[in-house]
Amino acid sequence: xxxxxxxxxxxxxxxxxxxxxxxxxxxxxxxxxxxxxxxxxxxxxxxxxxxxxxxxxxxxxxxxxxxxxxxxxxxxxxxxxxxxxxxxxxxxxxxxxxxxxxxx
Amino acid sequence: xxxxxxxxxxxxxxxxxxxxxxxxxxxxxxxxxxxxxxxxxxxxxxxxxxxxxxxxxxxxxxxxxxxxxxxxxxxxxxxxxxxxxxxxxxxxxxxxxxxxxxxxxxxxxxxxxxxxxxxxxxxxxxxxxxxxxxxxxxxxxxxxxxxxxxxxxxxxxxxxxxxxxxxxxxxxxxxxxxxxxxxxx
Numbered sequence: 001x002x003x004x005x006x007x008x009x010x011x012x013x014x015x016x017x018x019x020x021x022x023x024x025x026x027x028x029x030x031x032x033x034x035x036x037x038x039x040x041x042x043x044x045x046x047x048x049x050x051x052x053x054x055x056x057x058x059x060x061x062x063x064x065x066x067x068x069x070x071x072x073x074x075x076x077x078x079x080x081x082x083x084x085x086x087x088x089x090x091x092x093x094x095x096x097x098x099x100x101x102x103x104x
Numbered sequence: 105x106x107x108x109x110x111x112x113x114x115x116x117x118x119x120x121x122x123x124x125x126x127x128x129x130x131x132x133x134x135x136x137x138x139x140x141x142x143x144x145x146x147x148x149x150x151x152x153x154x155x156x157x158x159x160x161x162x163x164x165x166x167x168x169x170x171x172x173x174x175x176x177x178x179x180x181x182x183x184x185x186x187x188x189x190x191x192x193x194x195x196x197x198x199x200x201x202x203x204x205x206x207x208x209x210x211x212x213x214x215x216x217x218x219x220x221x222x223x224x225x226x227x228x229x230x231x232x233x234x235x236x237x238x239x240x241x242x243x244x245x246x247x248x249x250x251x252x253x254x255x256x257x258x259x260x261x262x263x264x265x266x267x268x269x270x271x272x273x274x275x276x277x278x279x280x281x282x283x284x285x286x287x288x289x
Contacts, residue, residue: 006110011147012214014114018121018140020207025125027199033176037124037137040168044144047156055151060246063153064255067247070156070163071262075269077168081175082276088179 011052019045030095032087036080043073109150116143134172141165155244 018041025038047066054062087094116139123136141164148157241249251259 005106006150007218009214009218010110011151013211014117014147016207016210016214018117019210020203021118021121021125023206024199024203025121027202028196029125031130033130033172034124034133037133037172040137040164041121041124041140044141044164048144048147051148051151051153051156054153060250061254063156063243063247064250066153066156067159067251068255068258068262070159072265074163074168075265077171078269078273079276081171082273085175085179086276092179 008052008056012049015045015049015052018042018048030097032084032094032096033081035096036077036084039080040073040077043069106150109146113143113146113150116140116146130176131173134169134176137172138165138169141169152243155247 022038022041022045025041026035029035029038047069050062050066050069054060054066091098120136120138120140120143124133124140127133127136141160145157145160145165148154148160
């Protein structure tokens with residue numbers, strides 16, 4: 001083992017930075033597609049910390065949870081993109097500011 | 105060597121993530137997202153989670169980003185978004201404050217608790233997922249054992265979730281038929 005091999009805390013810090021970047025993206029960007037991508041960034045940050053802690057604790061349950069998170073993320077993207085397609089078909093170039101009402 | 109891998113993959117992740125939120129062109133943002141997802145996959149391999157790395161590349165980089173690109177191309181929304189205008193005053197500053205606060209809090213929690221992460225372990229280590237299982241079996245085998253024994257109900261429920269998602273998306277994406285049969289409730 002090299003002395004400076006990365007510990008789980010390094011991975012957790014990296015995941016925190018990734019989560020923060022995703023948060024800023026969701027708050028700042030107005031294109032709904034990009035907001036969905038930023039949600040994916042946040043999910044990946046959480047997955048990364050799950051795997052880091054799974055390795056640290058020697059518990060495979062963290063990796064199983066990541067598997068479920070991936071399944072739910074895929075379903076979320078499918079439904080989210082369906083909603084975005086339905087919205088953008090009705091009014092092109094809509095941003096998140098234009099979507100204040102549910103009615104088309 | 106591990107440090108080298110960590111630094112390279114970390115740079116991939118961070119550069120990609122910053123690219124996602126700063127590129128004004130949606131296609132560029134999607135490509136930056138691929139960079140981040142591959143970096144995360146490298147991190148998974150570095151932490152002995154080979155199955156998740158494969159799933160990450162196949163599902164995320166292969167399916168989800170392609171889905172994003174399809175929507176971008178099909179809808180023709182691949183226009184530049186002018187990032188210089190700020191629709192709300194203080195939005196960027198507040199967002200930066202919130203993001204920095206989130207990062208600071210999580211980093212503080214991670215660093216301050218780094219010595220007692222494993223302390224709660226002996227209370228729950230009587231499950232099948234002990235260290236020896238991870239060490240002896242391959243990664244796929246131990247995940248399968250955990251998935252199909254302890255979490256088999258949740259695994260079955262994901263199939264329900266996927267069916268609901270598919271049906272809902274088909275319903276959403278279909279053009280609404282002419283409201284001849286619509287009953288006013």
